[in-house]
Amino acid sequence: MGLENFADVFASSTFPTALWNTVVFTFVSIAFQFVIGLALAVFFRSSFRLSNVLRALFLVPWLLPLIVSASTWAWMLSSENGIVNSVLGAFGVEQINWLTSPDTALIAVTIANVWLGIPFNLVILYSGLQNIPGDVYEAASLDGAGAWRQFRSITLPLLRPVSAITILLGLIYTLKVVDVIWVMTTGGPGDASTTFAVWSYREAFGTGQPDFSPAAAVGNILILVALVFGFLHLQLQRRQEAS
Amino acid sequence: MTTTRPWWKTVLGVVFTALMLFPVYWMANVSLTKTSDLRANPPHWFPWDPTFEGYTRVFEQQLPALGTSLLVGLGTVVLTIAIAAPAGYAIAQLNLRGRRSLNFLLLVAQMIPAVVMAMGFYAIYVRLDLLNTIPGLIIADSTIAVPFGVLLYTAFMSGIPRELLQAARVDGAGPWRSFWSVVVPISRNSTVTVALFAFLWAWSDFIFASTLNRNGDMIPITLGIYNYIGNNTTQWNAIMATAVVASVPAAVLLVLAQRFVAAGVTAGAVKD
Numbered sequence: 001m002g003l004e005n006f007a008d009v010f011a012s013s014t015f016p017t018a019l020w021n022t023v024v025f026t027f028v029s030i031a032f033q034f035v036i037g038l039a040l041a042v043f044f045r046s047s048f049r050l051s052n053v054l055r056a057l058f059l060v061p062w063l064l065p066l067i068v069s070a071s072t073w074a075w076m077l078s079s080e081n082g083i084v085n086s087v088l089g090a091f092g093v094e095q096i097n098w099l100t101s102p103d104t105a106l107i108a109v110t111i112a113n114v115w116l117g118i119p120f121n122l123v124i125l126y127s128g129l130q131n132i133p134g135d136v137y138e139a140a141s142l143d144g145a146g147a148w149r150q151f152r153s154i155t156l157p158l159l160r161p162v163s164a165i166t167i168l169l170g171l172i173y174t175l176k177v178v179d180v181i182w183v184m185t186t187g188g189p190g191d192a193s194t195t196f197a198v199w200s201y202r203e204a205f206g207t208g209q210p211d212f213s214p215a216a217a218v219g220n221i222l223i224l225v226a227l228v229f230g231f232l233h234l235q236l237q238r239r240q241e242a243s
Numbered sequence: 244m245t246t247t248r249p250w251w252k253t254v255l256g257v258v259f260t261a262l263m264l265f266p267v268y269w270m271a272n273v274s275l276t277k278t279s280d281l282r283a284n285p286p287h288w289f290p291w292d293p294t295f296e297g298y299t300r301v302f303e304q305q306l307p308a309l310g311t312s313l314l315v316g317l318g319t320v321v322l323t324i325a326i327a328a329p330a331g332y333a334i335a336q337l338n339l340r341g342r343r344s345l346n347f348l349l350l351v352a353q354m355i356p357a358v359v360m361a362m363g364f365y366a367i368y369v370r371l372d373l374l375n376t377i378p379g380l381i382i383a384d385s386t387i388a389v390p391f392g393v394l395l396y397t398a399f400m401s402g403i404p405r406e407l408l409q410a411a412r413v414d415g416a417g418p419w420r421s422f423w424s425v426v427v428p429i430s431r432n433s434t435v436t437v438a439l440f441a442f443l444w445a446w447s448d449f450i451f452a453s454t455l456n457r458n459g460d461m462i463p464i465t466l467g468i469y470n471y472i473g474n475n476t477t478q479w480n481a482i483m484a485t486a487v488v489a490s491v492p493a494a495v496l497l498v499l500a501q502r503f504v505a506a507g508v509t510a511g512a513v514k515d
Contacts, residue, residue, distance in 0.1 A: 051253075060494075061264075061267070064490050064493050065465055067465045067489075068468070072267075072486060081286065083286050086286055090285075115263075172353075176354075178356070183469065200358045205457075210362075212362050212366065216359075223355055226355055227351060
């Protein structure tokens, strides 16, 4: 494999699109997964009737085979018979071609990916919350701090190390995602929902005879990113152990 | 704080869970819908008049695929534990040289995208004649679970008191013997967690199956679903029925082994 493969990758018209899609897909996925996961973790922090059962049920999307979730979302988002368009239609929204329009394909796969990532964020953040001693909150509420104030001044700062690792692991997982996008849109229409991982998969295995040279170049970019995040993860863990 | 408004929270919690699990419900609902009703507008919200056409087709056509997945899953579990348990023991207890760099490598190994791994495996398998074979798929799938397994075993086995192993040594047991008769039995919980995840990941794998087993006679269930989608986009009840059946291991896992699942998710991320 020569350097010209890298030159080809960078010169390819897919490159800027794939870069942009990867960035958008990753950051939007993580932002929503994290915020929703955190909100749910806070919601589940103090136990209530059925809370353990409900929290366990939240794991289901994470345990299902990705191809199962992806095909379910593909059917839910299908243009003419999808339940999503049907519900939106009841509110007067016109039919959206989620998977077949270049404007919405990336949004569609991101929605599915956010859904997939919520359980993971919830579980890790929840166990992080369990390590914050309850008397900190009691003291705060004695001092008259309301729920929002407690969240801002206790939960967020004390949860920061766990949040950092959650987001980092989320980044790593999201960069790798192929199955979900491939099953829902195969990266299309055109390159509209092609990320680096999907691009690499398509180049290598998308056609009849596997061809590795350009795909491997894209793959090497991904390995490089993984290495950087690996170092970051190690640093974070060391700091967490030190504190 | 804990018992101020429990009912209000329960109701809200049920609503959140219902929203979150709606796609799962929808999968089950569509799997029971008649082919003629699939394109109904508005869609049928409840399977009032359920049909089992979809499931009949699953059992007519996908039984071999389910068997393949089961075989690959079990093989992956065995291979993963056979590698990860001794490796974890060596890193945790045997004063291995360079174990920090080994730990780092395992971490990075987990981060390498499966596509990249698949390309490497493909190139090797072409030469070793392992393409489209079950052992080939088992070896590839175990690379997902082995790094996780080693890290989990290492974390647990580092906590085994040295005195316990020293006592075994005094009784004349070598490192191998004390591994078998002391370390393995007390690491049972870790073994269950590793086995569960190894099985689940192998069962769910699509990337290795679709690349290393593209022309195989024995395809796993994930490829079965994928081929369904490619071939007949009208039979969504059959696709969703297959999806429901393919979700069974996940459901079993959740019911029988929930605490191991939570332990596994947090293992890599949070240290107590």
